[in-house]
Amino acid sequence: MIHLDAMPMPVVIIDHALNIIESSKKTEKLLGHAASFLDWVDDESREKAVRFMQDKHSEKIELNLVTIDGAISLFSVLMTWDDTFATVALQKEDHRLMQLMGKVTEHKRRLEESDMELILKKNELEQSLKRIGELSTAAIELTDEIVLIPLFGDLTVALIHQNQQRILDNIYVKNIDEVIIDLQSVGVMDAAGVEEMIKMIKSFSLFGTACTITGVKPEHAPFLHQVHMIQKLTFINNLEDKLSRIVY
Amino acid sequence: METVKNFTDVLLDGDQDKAWEYVINEVDKGTSTKDIFFGLLTPAMVEIGQKWQENEISVADEHLATTTCDFTLARYKHEVLLPRIQNKPQDQGRALFFCVEKEEHDLGIRMIAQIFEENGYEVRLMGANLPVEFVLTMAVKWEPDVIGMSASMLKQGERVPSYIQRLMERFEQTELLIGGRFLSLPDQLLDKADDSKVTIIQEGSELSAWMAARVEGGK
Structure with a gap:
């Protein structure tokens, strides 16, 4: 008979009650010394071991064994049975698999982390964006009666909504006669945004405040045709002229 | 339940399309997310764990079934859940x-x-x-x-x-x-x-x- 230590993999001889009769050096190095094979089996695999080794002499099962360093590892357990004993070979299954799974988990973790970071950054950005929106429509008082509102960015419903209340309060409280809206720094505008701006201008007229629009760019023109309908609204092409009239 | 048993086999086969058919079929019948998760996906995965205990399948089979189930979940989120909650407030905390x-x-x-x-x-x-x-x-x-x-x-x-x-x-x-x-x-x-x-x-x-x-x- 070949000596157990000569076997290229961990081997152990057990009896039908799963008592260990003999184990190879490789086995003891991997799993330590034990009286019963069950001592090596993880709690949650024990029932399976009893069923398929003790009650029924299977030839192959998979079991979770606890290695000498306390780690739970998956093994393929190969058995040959005779009347009194079984020769059991243990094949560690999970080494490569676990390495691979470990890598996959690592990647997954990294993705989840960057995902989380992105969410937090997104929150920050939303805050900044709101703030920028508010700052984009400063109300500059040229005189006690005239306010200049240079709009920056894209003329959208959101931009008007963010600022409308503040501007209206300002005009009401300070009794402003005329508002100049400068569109020079407006990039894109859309129909809904323009409509919202018109509503705001109509609100100005309720306070008796006149409105002048300046800085219209060629690409804005198609959107602004409807704005002509409003009373107390004028367009000028040059803010400088207007300002010089105010100053002198 | 017959559906659970069949779904379990589909997961073990790693058949993602077939698995999705089972799920979307439940969605079309008006089954709630909870009932699909707790009444179909969970019992199928429990059954798969049981099959390993019974020495019927290997851990490799289990991994395949898990991946397939994971994929089905991801698909559920994108095709069913996200459209359902779009434009709804997320105000519960x-x-x-x-x-x-x-x-x-x-x-x-x-x-x-x-x-x-x-x-x-x-x-x-x-x-x-x-x-x-x-x-x-x-x-x-x-x-x-x-x-x-x-x-x-x-x-x-x-x-x-x-x-x-x-x-x-x-x-x-x-x-x-x-x-x-x-x-x-x-x-x-x-x-x-x-x-x-x-x-x-x-x-x-x-x-x-x-x-x-x-x-x-x-x-």
Whole structure:
């Protein structure tokens, strides 16, 4: 008979009650010394071991064994049975698999982390964006009666909504006669945004405040045709002229 | 249930398209997310674990089935859940979910995360194997109202009490939810009536009850 230590993999001889009769050096190095094979089996695999080794002499099962360093590892357990004993070979299954799974988990973790970071950054950005929106429509008082509102960015419903209340309060409280809206720094505008701006201008007229629009760019023109309908609204092409009239 | 048995076989075959057919068929019948997750996906995965215990399948088969189920869940989120919650307010609070350290069984917590999303929560899912330090860092930054943790293996379940302690010390107002297969194992020692802020969820019905109570209690 070949000596157990000569076997290229961990081997152990057990009896039908799963008592260990003999184990190879490789086995003891991997799993330590034990009286019963069950001592090596993880709690949650024990029932399976009893069923398929003790009650029924299977030839192959998979079991979770606890290695000498306390780690739970998956093994393929190969058995040959005779009347009194079984020769059991243990094949560690999970080494490569676990390495691979470990890598996959690592990647997954990294993705989840960057995902989380992105969410937090997104929150920050939303805050900044709101703030920028508010700052984009400063109300500059040229005189006690005239306010200049240079709009920056894209003329959208959101931009008007963010600022409308503040501007209206300002005009009401300070009794402003005329508002100049400068569109020079407006990039894109859309129909809904323009409509919202018109509503705001109509609100100005309720306070008796006149409105002048300046800085219209060629690409804005198609959107602004409807704005002509409003009373107390004028367009000028040059803010400088207007300002010089105010100053002198 | 015949459907569960067939679905289990489909998962073991790794047939993603067929698995999706089963799920979308339930969706079309008007079955709720909870009933699909707890009545189809979960029993199928339990059955697969049982088959390993019965020596009918190998761990490799189990991995294939898990991946297939995971894919089905991801597809459910994108094709069913997200369109359903689009334009609905996420105003029920923030909920953070994860599996405790060394725990790789994250299908359950993925399902829970989706259920919370559907119920109007803002959800962050941190996935499997999350050391407590990561949870603390994330919770400090993100300020969740609810933290849910899961463990499946008994050995990993033993870590849960220390997670509860660390989190309760730091976040007194945060609700903690504990779930996972380890709770059903005879040897687990988690004290059931720990604290009013800690709730143990073993059944889908317990989750529904908890959510309903939270809505009633005005968060």
